Amino acid sequence: MDTKCRLPFGQISDTLFRIQPPFSVVLATLLYCAEFVSASVLCSMYHKTDDTIWLGFTIAFMLVPAILIQMALTFFHRDLGRDRPLVLFLHLLLLGPVIRCLEALMVYYKAGKKEEPYVTISRKIGLKKGHNMPMEWEIGHSERKLAAHRNAFKRTALIQAFLGSTPQLTLQLYATIQEKYVLYTRLTLMVITLVSITYGALVCTVLAIQIRYDNYKVRLRPGAYICMIVWRGLEIATRITSLVLFSTALTHWVIAVGLVNLLFFFILPWAEFWARKGTLPENVENNFSKLGTTVVLCMFTLLYACINVFCWSAVQLDLAHRELIEKKQRWDRLAAYYSARFAENCLLISLWYIYKSDFYEYVCAPLLVVQLVVCYGLAVLFMLLFYQFFHPCKRLFKYNVHDCLHCVCLKGRGGGRRPGEPPNSCSTNATMVLAPDITSQLADRETDILDTMDAA
Numbered sequence: 001m002d003t004k005c006r007l008p009f010g011q012i013s014d015t016l017f018r019i020q021p022p023f024s025v026v027l028a029t030l031l032y033c034a035e036f037v038s039a040s041v042l043c044s045m046y047h048k049t050d051d052t053i054w055l056g057f058t059i060a061f062m063l064v065p066a067i068l069i070q071m072a073l074t075f076f077h078r079d080l081g082r083d084r085p086l087v088l089f090l091h092l093l094l095l096g097p098v099i100r101c102l103e104a105l106m107v108y109y110k111a112g113k114k115e116e117p118y119v120t121i122s123r124k125i126g127l128k129k130g131h132n133m134p135m136e137w138e139i140g141h142s143e144r145k146l147a148a149h150r151n152a153f154k155r156t157a158l159i160q161a162f163l164g165s166t167p168q169l170t171l172q173l174y175a176t177i178q179e180k181y182v183l184y185t186r187l188t189l190m191v192i193t194l195v196s197i198t199y200g201a202l203v204c205t206v207l208a209i210q211i212r213y214d215n216y217k218v219r220l221r222p223g224a225y226i227c228m229i230v231w232r233g234l235e236i237a238t239r240i241t242s243l244v245l246f247s248t249a250l251t252h253w254v255i256a257v258g259l260v261n262l263l264f265f266f267i268l269p270w271a272e273f274w275a276r277k278g279t280l281p282e283n284v285e286n287n288f289s290k291l292g293t294t295v296v297l298c299m300f301t302l303l304y305a306c307i308n309v310f311c312w313s314a315v316q317l318d319l320a321h322r323e324l325i326e327k328k329q330r331w332d333r334l335a336a337y338y339s340a341r342f343a344e345n346c347l348l349i350s351l352w353y354i355y356k357s358d359f360y361e362y363v364c365a366p367l368l369v370v371q372l373v374v375c376y377g378l379a380v381l382f383m384l385l386f387y388q389f390f391h392p393c394k395r396l397f398k399y400n401v402h403d404c405l406h407c408v409c410l411k412g413r414g415g416g417r418r419p420g421e422p423p424n425s426c427s428t429n430a431t432m433v434l435a436p437d438i439t440s441q442l443a444d445r446e447t448d449i450l451d452t453m454d455a456a
Contacts, residue, residue: 019111020145022104024203026385028153029101032069032160036062036094039168045185057171065164069156070096076152097156111142129418142361154203157399161200162306165193166240173244180359194237201232201311208314212327213393224390227382234379235311246348249355257348258309265305269317278320287372287388300324312337338380 026319039062070091074080077100090099114188172190176182205228210218247254280293297319316333330412349369356365392411 019108019146022108022146022149024157025101025104025149027199028157028167029097031157031192031199032097033065033198035160035165035168035189035192036066038185038192042172042183042185042189045183052173053312054175058168060086061164061168061171065160066094067344068159068163070094072156072159073097073100073152077148078261093393097153100149104146107142107145107149111146124143154207157196157203158200158303158307161197161203162303162310165196165312166236169193169197169212170240170244173240174247177248192232193408197310198229198233200307201236202228204307204311204314205232207327208325211315211323211325216393218392220392221390224386224392227386228392230310231382231386232293233378233383234375238376238379239341241372242345242348242352245352245356249352249357257289261309262305263309266301268341269301269304269319276320280319297324308337312341330349338383343374344375349373 039058043055043058043062046052046058073096074088074091079091082197087099090096169190172186176186176190202225206218206220213448243254243257246257271331280290280297300396301319304313304315304317312334316330317324349372353365353369
């Protein structure tokens with residue numbers, strides 16, 4: 001099926017936008033299967049060597065996210081009220097992502113074979129060569145089904161990454177250090193989980209951009225993906241390494257550190273919700289009571305907290321909002337998060353360096369400390385480079401990262417302003433906002449936009 005792009009005055013252009021292959025669906029399914037299989041093989045090895053502690057935790061971190069993914073897929077596709085016994089049976093066998101991926105591939109290969117009526121019309125603004133080009137195109141049944149599959153798998157990728165892969169990677173790295181030798185099966189699982197976590201963090205970043213700029217056609221260049229991969233990979237790797245090293249020196253204290261982080265990010269959205277005296281949204285699910293809505297919001301908040309324990313979630317929750325996401329970018333909160341996380345990582349590494357065991361005498365501990373600090377600094381640097389040069393909507397920013405840093409430097413020097421000169425126009429609290437002329441255009445456009453994501 002082809003979708004025709006329409007220009008502002010109703011003219012139909014010759015440019016055709018074909019349905020994009022469901023790469024995100026296939027990638028999420030491959031990561032799910034690879035992690036499940038490698039964890040199963042590792043569990044069999046732990047069983048043969050009678051490592052009951054590693055075996056129990058590995059099974060838990062393998063099964064819990066798998067069960068949650070099955071529940072999430074049935075919830076997103078609303079299969080409980082439909083007559084699909086085979087699909088539900090495969091979900092019971094933890095093979096739900098596989099059958100969903102096959103369904104998405106079948107929809108893709110059947111698309112365009114025959115003419116079909118469109119379901120709705122999507123209107124967005126394209127940013128090309130410095131111009132804003134309003135576009136509209138017809139959304140057919142096939143494209144709508146693929147969009148539903150993409151959206152469902154993006155959510156399950158977050159569950160897999162931050163409720164399964166992050167604790168699994170932390171556990172296996174800790175086991176490797178404690179046993180003082182490397183198993184190739186365990187190393188394979190660690191690599192797969194790191195890829196899964198990085199992919200989940202990329203999904204968080206892209207979803208945050210699409211939610212904030214839902215009136216625009218968001219397209220990411222390859223350079224943006226490379227920058228985000230380096231940013232997220234370094235951030236997650238240094239965070240997990242810092243926690244694991246600290247746990248090898250002060251084992252019981254790492255539980256307190258994890259619980260404090262988790263409870264803080266879990267309670268923060270609810271505290272803001274109660275402070276604003278908000279009411280629970282009514283569109284989470286039509287058949288849900290207030291208790292059911294509260295349970296779903298608690299699960300959503302738990303996922304949000306787990307993400308923030310290991311990396312920046314890129315979104316802020318607003319439990320009273322219809323979409324549960326605060327669209328306003330809180331740059332002050334972003335700066336506070338990375339500053340606090342950098343200080344916490346440095347503290348954990350310093351405590352490990354003080355209380356480390358004799359095993360680390362064979363490792364150059366000062367060099368390892370410097371490497372972790374530098375790697376986290378590089379992660380922050382690549383994040384700033386992404387917002388300065390590779391953000392798909394950077395031309396909508398009134399001020400960029402360079403302006404913010406310039407204002408901070410001038411403020412540190414006493415303002416850098418002569419008497420009688422107007423004050424600096426940039427603010428260190430919110431450095432990137434939509435330009436006034438763009439926001440006025442968006443205010444005049446009230447359209448029913450289908451939530452799609454072409455780049456994943």
